[in-house]
Amino acid sequence: MRLARRILVAVALAALTLAPTGRGARADEPVVVFAAASLKNALDDAAAAWTKATGKTARISYAGSNALAKQIEVGAPADLFISADLAWMDYVDRAGLLKTGSRIDLLRNALVLIATGPKDSAAAPQVALAPNLGTTLTRMLGGGRLAMATLDAVPAGKYGKAALEKLGAWDAVKGRVAQAENVRAALLLVARGEAPLGIVYATDAAADPSVHVVATFPADSHPPIVYPAAVNKESRSPDAGALLGYLRGPDARGFFERQGFTVIAQPGASQ
Structure with missing residues (x-):
């Protein structure tokens, strides 16, 4: 300290x-x-x-x-x-x-799940935020990591963890998270292909043509x-x-x- x-x-x-x-x-x-x-x-x-x-x-x-x-x-x-x-x-x-x-x-703002690849990518299926979301994310990650802002301090990281917990997916992915110092750093990990998936704000996803949105988290899955x-x-x-x-x-x-x-x-x- x-x-x-x-x-x-x-x-x-x-x-x-x-x-x-x-x-x-x-x-x-x-x-x-x-x-x-x-x-x-x-x-x-x-x-x-x-x-x-x-x-x-x-x-x-x-x-x-x-x-x-x-x-x-x-x-x-x-x-x-x-x-x-x-x-x-x-x-x-x-x-x-x-x-x-x-x-x-x-x-x-809104919270979204993004993947590497251009916004008009033909291989950009939407992810259903269903009860088996943890299994789905684990499969999509393969051997890679889920990019998120610092979980215990940065707002985007706190919102993302809260949403995954609410949707029952946190336990499946908590050991696969790559924490970044802020949400733009998390975005960059996905844009560069260093992480296949990430959780960022909708506005961050809109600002980078190298990523596409695969799901939008429900507003009631995290604090406003x-x-x-x-x-x-x-x-x-x-x-x-x-x-x-x-x-x-x-x-x-x-x-x-x-x-x-x-x-x-x-x-x-x-x-």
Whole structure:
């Protein structure tokens, strides 16, 4: 635990050399965003559009929500945090590190089983999420592994394990899991053919033409996949709130929906 904490402190200090500290920030400094890895395509596009519209810039760091939350805890200078689940945002919130009143639920996602091969592959049969799912997955894996994000910390890994447990397949595959540091790393294992199957978000599968979806897990087989966002209490960026407002507004909606996210309607927002 001490080694892990030292590593987190080192990462946070390294980040301090790459981004504004948030104290006395100038208007021309970028908004520093810590965001779940699964957001990369959509958030890159939305941030670029925001820059084009306003002349302001954002510097985005992508990783597993767990790693980002712990970096914020030890002082990494994030202005905005967008998590892939509620639990890691709650973790930061309990530490008193969120700006009061800034937290919102921004997006929803779905969980899918993917296989190696192009999306239009003729050999892309759908997998029935039936009582014999464990046997089916074992057969499909052959001598390979099931790629998943870290099971006990990264949201996609936790959701995937919960879904397999609910569907009675976990015991059959738990010894065959290849754990990756985040969901995009799990996606990459399947895209490269290093793992024949993987569990990722629907938006990740949509972002990579080298994989195809063979099943979508029922929404009731895992906790709701919600992406909360909030401004860091220590942020002094004059543009952090404006960027969050843009991301929750109609101008950014299309960027998220094109990647397969569901945008959560905000109170009082016009639809």
